[in-house]
Amino acid sequence: MAKKNSTAFPVRHMTNGHKPAAPRTLLPKCLTGIQGLDEITGGGLPLGRPTLVCGGAGCGKTLLAAEFLVRGAAQFGEPGVLMAFEETEKELKANVASLGFDLAGLVRRKKIFIDYVHIERSEAHESGEYDLEGLFVRLNHAIDSIGAKRVVLDTLEVLFASIPNEAILRSELRRLFRWLKDKGVTAVITAERGREQLTRHGLEEYVSDCVIVLDHRVNDQIATRNLRVMKYRGALHGTNEFPFLIGEEGISVLPITSLGLNHKISTERIATGIPRLDAMLGGKGFFRGSSILLTGTPGTGKTIVSSNFAQAAALRGERVLYFSFEESPNQIIRNMHSIGLRLEPLVKRGLLRFHSARPSLYGLEMHLATMFREIAAFQPHVVIMDPITSLMDAGTASESKGMVTRLIDYLKAGQVTSLFTSLTQGGHVLQQSEAAMSSLMDSWLLLQDFEGNGERNRVLYVLKARGMAHSNQIREFLISDRGIDLVDAYIGVSGVLTGSARVAQGALEKAALLASQQEAAQLKREVERKRGALERKISALRSEYESEAAELRRIAEQVGTRTMVLGTERVASGLLRQADAKVAAGPRGKFRHEKGNS
Amino acid sequence: MKPRPKTPPASEVVPGKAKPWQLRLYVMDQTPKSLTALANLRKFCEAHLKGRYRIRVIDLLKHPHLAKGDQILAIPTVVRKLPKPVRTIIGTLSDTDRVLVGLDLRSLECP
Numbered sequence: 273m274a275k276k277n278s279t280a281f282p283v284r285h286m287t288n289g290h291k292p293a294a295p296r297t298l299l300p301k302c303l304t305g306i307q308g309l310d311e312i313t314g315g316g317l318p319l320g321r322p323t324l325v326c327g328g329a330g331c332g333k334t335l336l337a338a339e340f341l342v343r344g345a346a347q348f349g350e351p352g353v354l355m356a357f358e359e360t361e362k363e364l365k366a367n368v369a370s371l372g373f374d375l376a377g378l379v380r381r382k383k384i385f386i387d388y389v390h391i392e393r394s395e396a397h398e399s400g401e402y403d404l405e406g407l408f409v410r411l412n413h414a415i416d417s418i419g420a421k422r423v424v425l426d427t428l429e430v431l432f433a434s435i436p437n438e439a440i441l442r443s444e445l446r447r448l449f450r451w452l453k454d455k456g457v458t459a460v461i462t463a464e465r466g467r468e469q470l471t472r473h474g475l476e477e478y479v480s481d482c483v484i485v486l487d488h489r490v491n492d493q494i495a496t497r498n499l500r501v502m503k504y505r506g507a508l509h510g511t512n513e514f515p516f517l518i519g520e521e522g523i524s525v526l527p528i529t530s531l532g533l534n535h536k537i538s539t540e541r542i543a544t545g546i547p548r549l550d551a552m553l554g555g556k557g558f559f560r561g562s563s564i565l566l567t568g569t570p571g572t573g574k575t576i577v578s579s580n581f582a583q584a585a586a587l588r589g590e591r592v593l594y595f596s597f598e599e600s601p602n603q604i605i606r607n608m609h610s611i612g613l614r615l616e617p618l619v620k621r622g623l624l625r626f627h628s629a630r631p632s633l634y635g636l637e638m639h640l641a642t643m644f645r646e647i648a649a650f651q652p653h654v655v656i657m658d659p660i661t662s663l664m665d666a667g668t669a670s671e672s673k674g675m676v677t678r679l680i681d682y683l684k685a686g687q688v689t690s691l692f693t694s695l696t697q698g699g700h701v702l703q704q705s706e707a708a709m710s711s712l713m714d715s716w717l718l719l720q721d722f723e724g725n726g727e728r729n730r731v732l733y734v735l736k737a738r739g740m741a742h743s744n745q746i747r748e749f750l751i752s753d754r755g756i757d758l759v760d761a762y763i764g765v766s767g768v769l770t771g772s773a774r775v776a777q778g779a780l781e782k783a784a785l786l787a788s789q790q791e792a793a794q795l796k797r798e799v800e801r802k803r804g805a806l807e808r809k810i811s812a813l814r815s816e817y818e819s820e821a822a823e824l825r826r827i828a829e830q831v832g833t834r835t836m837v838l839g840t841e842r843v844a845s846g847l848l849r850q851a852d853a854k855v856a857a858g859p860r861g862k863f864r865h866e867k868g869n870s
Numbered sequence: 871m872k873p874r875p876k877t878p879p880a881s882e883v884v885p886g887k888a889k890p891w892q893l894r895l896y897v898m899d900q901t902p903k904s905l906t907a908l909a910n911l912r913k914f915c916e917a918h919l920k921g922r923y924r925i926r927v928i929d930l931l932k933h934p935h936l937a938k939g940d941q942i943l944a945i946p947t948v949v950r951k952l953p954k955p956v957r958t959i960i961g962t963l964s965d966t967d968r969v970l971v972g973l974d975l976r977s978l979e980c981p
Contacts, residue, residue: 397972
């Protein structure tokens with residue numbers, strides 16, 4: 273681990289075989305140095321006892337045995353004897369050399385002794401009694417000549433083909449295993465898998481301490497190797513079937529699922545590189561070390577969001593490892609350039625590393641191991657898998673879920689923030705795989721297409737975000753040459769509107785507003801006008817009334833004057849006509865007179 | 871290789887005939903089985919190959935490294951080095967017929 277880092281990976285002895293922390297055991301154990309196997313067995317194979325490794329053809333028995341010897345000799349200072357019944361010394365050396373083991377060198381330095389036992393049935397005739405003392409002599413000689421602590425017998429069962437008398441052979445095998453125990457060597461005996469029993473010739477009957485079963489299965493044209501510790505007398509061990517693979521550095525078993533759910537967690541929040549998205553996530557972004565799923569149909573901008581996230585992290589000075597299963601690094605860099613993301617300088621500064629591989633390149637386990645190796649080597653703060661779904665196609669549903677679980681566990685243990693993009697088919701947004709995977713994820717962002725009005729628009733929303741308040745709103749997601757922007761989508765009676773529909777709706781609303789404003793003004797003017805008219809009418813009426821009132825006053829004055837004049841006249845005439853009708857005629861005559869006047 | 875000729879060369883090479891048979895007997899110590907095997911082998915050789923054979927007895931207790939050369943597993947083992955091809959027979963040689971077949975002595979017997 274050259275790079276400074278505080279994260280602690282559980283499986284980091286990828287290349288070196290330094291001792292994993294073995295739990296306290298009663299049974300003394302012998303570290304194999306094989307990555308993962310020592311974890312499963314809780315510290316290695318039983319010390320000084322034979323272990324049976326059985327499996328079908330081509331499942332890696334010989335390799336496991338050879339690695340046990342090579343690592344013993346090279347790392348633990350325990351010389352070993354390889355008694356090969358099937359492959360010659362030359363073949364063995366060549367075979368393991370391809371895995372980076374210098375068997376020839378170890379043989380030269382007398383750390384490993386190879387004895388090739390060649391037997392053919394046709395050559396041997398038997399007559400009378402015999403025993404296999406010759407085998408014992410050879411083995412003893414080999415062990416003593418280099419002071420071996422480890423012994424591999426590969427594959428002992430060949431003897432059944434060459435020794436005609438099975439009774440003798442069986443009793444001699446029993447003696448051999450006893451003898452190996454007495455000799456105090458840790459032995460690995462390989463055997464071919466039998467049809468009904470564990471091994472073809474029932475070797476398990478002699479080896480009772482530890483049995484490891486290897487298996488090589490093909491599902492959907494993809495092969496997976498599995499390892500299972502079937503029996504381990506006197507010790508706790510993982511009983512599951514663990515996938516393993518044969519890589520450039522030998523065998524690695526992946527016992528990641530054995531980890532409990534006890535990751536250290538962080539309350540630190542990290543920005544996504546999209547301010548509006550941060551705002552949707554309680555204003556601060558994701559938790560460090562959390563797992564994020566980004567689901568979307570094709571072309572919704574998953575890679576863009578991922579790249580933004582990557583850029584933001586790298587600009588903070590964090591290391592980002594970007595696994596791409598669809599695009600080459602240069603393609604991503606070019607494409608992101610078009611939206612204003614400059615990834616290349618970050619790659620040059622060593623903050624961003626791309627790793628591209630076609631999902632069909634190799635099996636799921638191989639992918640996983642490759643990822644683990646890359647992660648262990650680069651020690652990233654952020655890991656992006658784009659898209660995880662194409663990788664999941666490489667295995668069955670349960671396998672791929674197991675893989676994602678292990679990956680997430682592994683990343684969480686190292687407090688690495690992980691972003692997985694997931695491609696869904698159009699239409700059904702929540703596919704089966706997502707639903708299964710989502711339970712493993714802390715946060716889930718959904719990118720979706722809205723189609724309508726002859727266009728497609730992207731929206732983004734937060735489906736879940738464990739441990740933080742998050743927005744329930746759908747945001748429209750705009751991609752321009754300046755990057756990503758999130759805008760509020762229009763939500764109204766007619767549903768969610770995005771894109772030009774959102775713009776159109778805005779314009780429509782503006783127009784409506786304007787129209788109603790105009791209408792109000794119109795109405796106001798109308799009212800004003802009416803009021804003016806009314807007032808004018810009122811003043812006209814008033815003036816009419818006033819003129820009439822003036823007339824009335826004038827008439828009244830006239831009448832008064834006339835009455836006065838009449839009175840005086842009547843008095844004058846009464847005086848003239850002896851004034852006897854003074855009382856009766858007075859008023860009547862007066863009214864008649866008034867009427868005729870008006 | 872220093873196989874110890876344990877027994878005196880009990881063979882006289884008969885000129886004119888084919889090369890003498892070279893037989894190796896691998897044993898572990900002087901166990902009864904080993905001694906029986908040696909005695910039986912001598913008996914056969916005297917009966918069928920008189921004067922045309924050599925027996926080397928190799929004690930793996932003293933020379934364990936020699937076991938690898940002839941691919942010895944079972945004890946006792948007789949290896950016919952000459953004439954070619956190499957033939958191997960394991961056991962105390964108590965089954966006469968099998969020895970005759972195994973060492974291909976029958977062909978010599980008949981004519």
